[in-house]
Amino acid sequence: MECQRRRRWFSSAWLLILEVFALRQTQAAHHKYVGQFTAVDTPYSLLEVSGINFIDDVELVSYNNVQQQIIVKIPWASKVLGVNYFTEMRDLLVDHEQYLHWMMHHLAKNGTNDNRNHTGQFFAECEIDNGIKVKSFIHLIWDGEEYYRIDEETGHWENLKPEFMKYQNILDSPFWTDKRKRYMTKYCVDLMRKIVGYKSIKDNVPPEVTVAHHVNPKGSTILSCTATSFYPQSILLHWEKNGKLGVWGKETSSGILPNMDNTFYLQVTLELPPEDSGMGYTCVVEHIELKNPAVYSVPEKPTMQKPSTLTLGIILAVILLLSCAGAFIAWKKMKEGSTGQLQGSFPSTASPTLPPQ
Incomplete structure (x- = not known):
């Protein structure tokens, strides 16, 4: 009898949760x-x-x-x-x-x-x-x-x-x-x-999701999950490993930001310790326009992520090199032009031809 009462209580509680969830969805x-x-x-x-x-x-x-x-x-x-x-x-x-x-x-x-x-x-x-x-x-x-x-x-x-x-x-x-x-x-x-x-003043739009896998120069694995072009703005992104929730590294979020077309953008990044390769991770996305939570796997092959300071230094070095080369070429052309001009302007140093006696 006690077992039946507990079963009915759990059934009622579960129905209540489903009703609340359905209400929030509508x-x-x-x-x-x-x-x-x-x-x-x-x-x-x-x-x-x-x-x-x-x-x-x-x-x-x-x-x-x-x-x-x-x-x-x-x-x-x-x-x-x-x-x-x-x-x-x-x-x-x-x-x-x-x-x-x-x-x-x-x-x-x-x-x-x-x-x-x-x-x-x-x-x-x-x-x-x-x-x-x-x-x-x-x-x-x-x-x-x-x-x-x-x-x-x-x-x-x-x-x-x-x-x-x-x-x-x-x-x-x-x-x-x-x-x-x-x-x-x-x-x-x-x-x-x-x-x-x-009525909704805008048509709901599902998110476009991309997942990236990088390794920074320090050896840490960086996973990023980006959702963009979605409406309304209510959305949930979270990481799972082998289908389970947990805390495996340092997680940061951009926060929900507006796009120019009145849709929204969100990026969630997970930095893992060097010993974690990032395999088995998925990004799970929940949005009102997705009937079920969408699961996006992390790419197996990571790409090396260059530090922004190094990239900026390389760009500045190339610009400086090109500027120096351009200045040298311009200086050389100017020198050659001025030399020719000087030769045409001054009289010859050879002895003048004497008139016949």
């Missing part, structure tokens, strides 16, 4: 929103207001006060958020233009030249993981220099430019604190939740 794990608004002000009027928003490095909407309209770059976003959502966003930006002009004109008084144009920027970012907010920041930038920033988790504005310290009480006032929280929730966190909850 939900996009991590997403990031970035919004940047820029205002250029003259002493007389607000010259330009522009904004651009991204979700997971994909442009969502843009705005410019000349046209006074929101341009939606993802067609189905209007269906998810509703037409009124973007109309409200546009009206909000238009209504804030007069306040922006007043605020920037007031900030300009900190400078010595009130007649120059000034640029103010509002930079907001937030991140969610499985629908839960994990990060939320605001940065305030004046003429290219950040003067205030806030982590929404702490709720405290950090002053980076002492001359702007006198505006701390305005930023901390209940009115602007309430507006900041509502704007960040509605136009950052909730916006992203609705978008990514409806």
